[in-house]
Amino acid sequence: MLEIFSSIQGEGLLIGWRQIFIRLAHCNLCCNYCDTPVRPQDTCRVETAPGAGSFFGLANPVSLEVLSTLVADWLTRLPGGHHSISITGGEPLIQDRLLREWLPVLRGLLPVHLETNGTLPEAFKPLAAHVDWVSMDIKLTSQTGVPTPWLEHERFLALAASRDCCVKAVVGEDTPMEEIFQAAELVRRIAPRAPLILQPRTLGGRVPMTAASLLRLQEQAARVHPRVRVIPQTHTFMGLL
Numbered sequence: 079m080l081e082i083f084s085s086i087q088g089e090g091l092l093i094g095w096r097q098i099f100i101r102l103a104h105c106n107l108c109c110n111y112c113d114t115p116v117r118p119q120d121t122c123r124v125e126t127a128p129g130a131g132s133f134f135g136l137a138n139p140v141s142l143e144v145l146s147t148l149v150a151d152w153l154t155r156l157p158g159g160h161h162s163i164s165i166t167g168g169e170p171l172i173q174d175r176l177l178r179e180w181l182p183v184l185r186g187l188l189p190v191h192l193e194t195n196g197t198l199p200e201a202f203k204p205l206a207a208h209v210d211w212v213s214m215d216i217k218l219t220s221q222t223g224v225p226t227p228w229l230e231h232e233r234f235l236a237l238a239a240s241r242d243c244c245v246k247a248v249v250g251e252d253t254p255m256e257e258i259f260q261a262a263e264l265v266r267r268i269a270p271r272a273p274l275i276l277q278p279r280t281l282g283g284r285v286p287m288t289a290a291s292l293l294r295l296q297e298q299a300a301r302v303h304p305r306v307r308v309i310p311q312t313h314t315f316m317g318l319l
């Protein structure tokens with residue numbers, strides 16, 4: 079585990095809710111724009127109190143008992159303050175065995191939100207029943223620099239559709255319309271109730287994309303799948319973790 083902290087969700091369907099974030103190490107992808115540390119560490123950074131912004135180190139691997147005691151303590155310190163637990167990464171589903179043990183216990187404390195790149199359907203299958211919300215990505219080649227794993231995304235979305243789920247695609251000025259059509263078509267076909275969230279890429283705390291380009295992508299995607307929303311990464315603007 080890399081870190082545990084309390085903050086406001088800055089992306090996607092649960093934007094604005096305060097969550098306890100549990101960040102796991104490792105990722106199976108290598109996106110061009112990735113700014114998330116994913117390498118395993120000897121110690122996990124733990125916020126000294128919810129929202130304190132200061133941290134102490136806990137030796138890895140952190141046991142479920144220690145983790146659940148910490149979360150329960152934060153819930154006591156801040157009654158009603160947290161909406162859910164966000165399991166994030168890296169790619170959390172790489173540690174699916176660990177999550178099989180953790181999620182039922184954590185979900186006994188707060189509902190669980192899973193943030194994933196949407197490429198590991200087999201790992202997700204046994205965990206689906208222990209997750210309340212799924213935020214999955216469609217990794218577009220124009221932004222990641224690697225071919226979009228369309229088949230894996232489709233198989234993942236078919237499973238995620240059984241939960242409250244949204245699909246996020248990071249877009250930029252150079253995102254071709256065909257990619258957006260393909261992403262929108264996939265969501266419409268496999269999970270018609272799920273919103274497709276276009277997230278303009280953030281660079282140095284700014285969205286360098288023009289409003290006209292964003293609107294054009296939204297219009298074209300909405301022709302295929304009417305549930306299209308445009309939401310940038312808001313936590314970066316607010317100086318939140």
Ligand code: SF4
Binds near residue numbers: 106111167195
């Ligand atoms: S999937 Fe996420 S964590 Fe993994 S490389 Fe891409 S942006 Fe980084």
